[in-house]
Amino acid sequence: MSTETTGRPVAALSHGAALLVLEDGRTFTGRAYGARGATFGEIVFNTGMSGYQETLTDPSYHRQIVVMTAPHIGNTGVNDEDGESRRIWVSGYVVRDPARRASSWRADGPLDEALVDQGIVGISAIDTRALTRHLRNAGVMRAGIFSGDALTDRGEPRPVDDLVADVRAVPPMAGADLAGEVTTSETYVVEPCGEFAGAEPTATVVALDLGIKSMTPHRLAERGMRVHVVPSSIGIDEVLALEPDGVFFSNGPGDPAASTHEVDLLREVLDRRIPYFGICYGNQILGRALGFGTYKLAFGHRGINQPVMDLSTRRVEITSQNHGFAVDAPRGAETTAPYGDGRYGRVVVSHVGLNDDVVEGLRCLDIPAFSVQYHPEAAAGPHDAAYLFDRFLDLMTSGDGTGTTESSTGSAPSKEN
Known part of the structure; x- marks a missing residue:
């Protein structure tokens, strides 16, 4: 389980790490999950304990980073039947404990591979309970997930303040015609x-x-x-x-x-x-x-x-x-x-x-x-x-x-x- 950072420099993050940055400056460290890179959107939480494939492929989540409050995600993998549209629409994905392997006779592959194939940047090992409580108190807001090369600039670690500035430059959901x-x-x-x-x-x-x-x-x-x-x-x-x-x-x-x-x-x-x-x-x-x-x-x-x-x-x-x-x-x-x-x-x-x-x-x-x-x-x-x-x-x-x-x-x- 990761710990929350408070102005912690990116340089202190280990290889394979990822950083979740909220628009109010709060940050969480975790492990990269799915594709590596940077992604932005309005961060929201989903309280469902099942149906993650339908959630990921719901176009209503376009331009949103989805936090799953259920702690264990991915255990049934993904298949070709349960998708609700032609692709994954979420901007980013936040989970606490991703399944190490898919365990379902209906699975055509693991969830993390589907995220990689469609370029969906995610983060795992996040304290999703603390994050959800924060969003309930402060309200949903813009956020970004950073991993891999997105954490550096010309080989040097990017300051957290710069990442927060990137997040705040993203258009808000209010007023968006999507x-x-x-x-x-x-x-x-x-x-x-x-x-x-x-x-x-x-x-x-x-x-x-x-x-x-x-x-x-x-x-x-x-x-x-x-x-x-x-x-x-x-x-x-x-x-x-x-x-x-x-x-x-x-x-x-x-x-x-x-x-x-x-x-x-x-x-x-x-x-x-x-x-x-x-x-x-x-x-x-x-x-x-x-x-x-x-x-x-x-x-x-x-x-x-x-x-x-x-x-x-x-x-x-x-x-x-x-x-x-x-x-x-x-x-x-x-x-x-x-x-x-x-x-x-x-x-x-x-x-x-x-x-x-x-x-x-x-x-x-x-x-x-x-x-x-x-x-x-x-x-x-x-x-x-x-x-x-x-x-x-x-x-x-x-x-x-x-x-x-x-x-x-x-x-x-x-x-x-």
């Missing part, structure tokens, strides 16, 4: 699968890729939907040309306040009363389209163990989450959406986080639109929120024009529960 950096370059189609394979689609969905995970269109296709996954830059005419029964906005990285195109596009969808479902970033975009603000959380919610209450059923769900921003909407009674002098009618906060009362979902009462702040596709994560995909299908096929239709799995629990 969807265009992670979206698909062209439209592709996911056809109905499972019991619906080869059948006529139950609905046609246009899914805006803001950083979509591969399991999400798969969950829609499992329910018989034909899913057109489209680039984030698409316009309303292109959306309408696909004749959708519903529109879906995915998860993704960045500050929703910077996503003006996506907000404008969603308003075009809402104006036409096309049923809408958004998750994570898509929830924040709906909030802004309705006229609510968004704000940056101190340290966000990241992991597969986040408790959320569905206020319409009082059911508590354990959810998978990855977000650093939240919607600023009034909890409690229904309110009129602020944008456009009430053109979108009434809206309620449908879900709240039980750890901190953060808004975790919105439901429109006069137009067919709803959203949640978490990841119901359960990759990785629990299946508690799978009913939301059924709710979306019900919304597209019910024809009632509101977001109030409940699926059978979303009904209120009995008193015995």
Whole structure:
């Protein structure tokens, strides 16, 4: 286990060492893990005890250094089936005790080799508990990981103050418009699968890729939907040309306040009363389209163990989450959406986080639109929120024009529960 440094000179670090440098000047020494070099990003912590491959390949982590709070990472290796996108997206990776070898019949190779192959700079042997407590108290911030040649300049050790200056020169996450950096370059189609394979689609969905995970269109296709996954830059005419029964906005990285195109596009969808479902970033975009603000959380919610209450059923769900921003909407009674002098009618906060009362979902009462702040596709994560995909299908096929239709799995629990 490494120890924290306080202004310790880089020259004192041993061969194979790495240095984690925070924007506030705090530093931690450890061992190089994955690729060697320098990397920068917003440092965040993930509380999941499993699902590290899905985390690494989640585009929502673009430009972020991820700290795993679970102490032992890598024991199941990596495989060709569990990735949620075409590549690893994290900027850097921080773990305490990396597995010395992969131990799973599904493994195609070890985690550290995958990090090296994709150029992901990491650090191990860090006191991740102390680091996480610091980020909980001080808030997430910019950071850098340095190892190998990045610790020297012309053969001489680089002063820690210079490394801190490098970190502080990195653009902050606030104000970052990143969807265009992670979206698909062209439209592709996911056809109905499972019991619906080869059948006529139950609905046609246009899914805006803001950083979509591969399991999400798969969950829609499992329910018989034909899913057109489209680039984030698409316009309303292109959306309408696909004749959708519903529109879906995915998860993704960045500050929703910077996503003006996506907000404008969603308003075009809402104006036409096309049923809408958004998750994570898509929830924040709906909030802004309705006229609510968004704000940056101190340290966000990241992991597969986040408790959320569905206020319409009082059911508590354990959810998978990855977000650093939240919607600023009034909890409690229904309110009129602020944008456009009430053109979108009434809206309620449908879900709240039980750890901190953060808004975790919105439901429109006069137009067919709803959203949640978490990841119901359960990759990785629990299946508690799978009913939301059924709710979306019900919304597209019910024809009632509101977001109030409940699926059978979303009904209120009995008193015995």
